[in-house]
Amino acid sequence: MDEGARLARMHTGIDAHRVEFTGSGAEYFRVWIVNLLLTVVTLGLYTPFARRRTARYFYSHTVVAGSPLEFTVTGGRMLLGFLLLVGLYIAFNLAAGSDQQVATALMLVGGAVLAPYFWASAMRFRMSSTRWRGVRLQFAATWPQVYRAAWPMLVMAIVWIGVSTTMATIAPHDRASRVAPSSGEIAVLFAVLGGGTLLSVIATVVLDYQAKCLVVLHGRVGGQPGRWKPELSDFFRIWLAAAGLFLACVLVASAVAGVLAFFAIGAVRGSGAGAKIALVALVPLAAILLLVAASAPARAYRQARVFRLVWNNIGVSRIARFKSRLRVRRYVTLRLRNVLLTLLTLGLYRPFALVSEYRMRAESVSLHVKGGLDQLAGQLAREEQALGDAVAGAMGLDLVG
Secondary structure, three states: OOHHHHHHHHHHOEEEEEEEEOOOHHHHHHHHHHHHHHHHHOOOOOHHHHHHHHHHHHHHOEEEOOEEEEEOOOHHHHHHHHHHHHHHHHHHHHHHOOOOHHHHHHHHHHHHHHHHHHHHHHHHHHHHOEEEOOEOOEEOOOHHHHHHHOHHHHHHHHHHHHHHHHHHHHOOOOHHHOOOOOHHHHHHHHHHHHHHHHHHHHHHHHHHHHHHHHHHHOEEEOOEOEEEOOOHHHHHHHHHHHHHHHHHHHHHHHHHHHHHHHHHHHHHOOOOHHHHHHHHHHHHHHHHHHHHHHHHHHHHHHHHHHHHHHHOOEEEOOOEEEEEOOOHHHHHHHHHHHHHHHHHOOOOOHHHHHHHHHHHHHOOEEEEEEOOHHHHHHHHHHOOOOHHHHHHHHHHHHHOO
């Protein structure tokens, strides 16, 4: 404990413990490259084992009040869940590609019904597999509470059933059976797509808020309930600001793309057919890269703002709280640098990017406990719960993606 924390402890009776991350990009690169190679060789079957190795690396190097986190899950149980999700994904794609509107609608509704079950089961499983000082947290939300929080998923399913039905009516797959859609039909099509996208974004914001709220309020810590202060309006303000930033970045990216296209066309003018074909082939790739570059600042901004909002407004009953000093501008700058270096190295910088972003998020968080952490942890351990695992479960789910 540094001098400032000791003085704060003397005046308020509260211990402050900053989270530390002791890993490095070079270390994690070795984990990442092995995961990548084995996933490719096994045609994806190694994915759950790769996720376990990744979680173990980040957990073991995340130190809370002098003790690292632990991830004790075995890969076998993760593999079963992974295979089930793959089977459902394949079934959905077969239904979507079969030109069967009823089958597609049933799959969408089925996905909306099953997703909350899988999410809550994974939440309980992952929290119960996390340790800090030998103790753990329990996720105590009931199934009715989980499904009440997940209603936006059903809304999204209904919305996209309506969108797909409208598209099938206006632009059927059997194009030979009728003339091309009129300008009015095209306008309706774009309006329906735009409306569906807007409603889906709104539902996503609500779902993001309610999922985080559910984790905090129903993560029982030694019988003590979690404390949650953020409001839904806070999330909407952050997402709206991120949308404005995204639009601004799209305008800048479009201007850059226009200038580059002007010079590229001038460069190939008078050249052979090969140069022109190469230019046409590069246009889609350039568009994708520009879209990624344009969305990166907005995604980083939203993630940093939501992270700071949540960690500054949650706690455990009246006995502990958290604070985050994450600086949004620095985090956005870091993300832009990481995106650029990842593109320049054809993806090889990705593990270094993950470590640097995780470090900035984790080390911005501090835990503030009344009466001393050792005394409180001992009390909660006797009740087979622990304050430290509240940090473990939340950190693992929020920081390791």
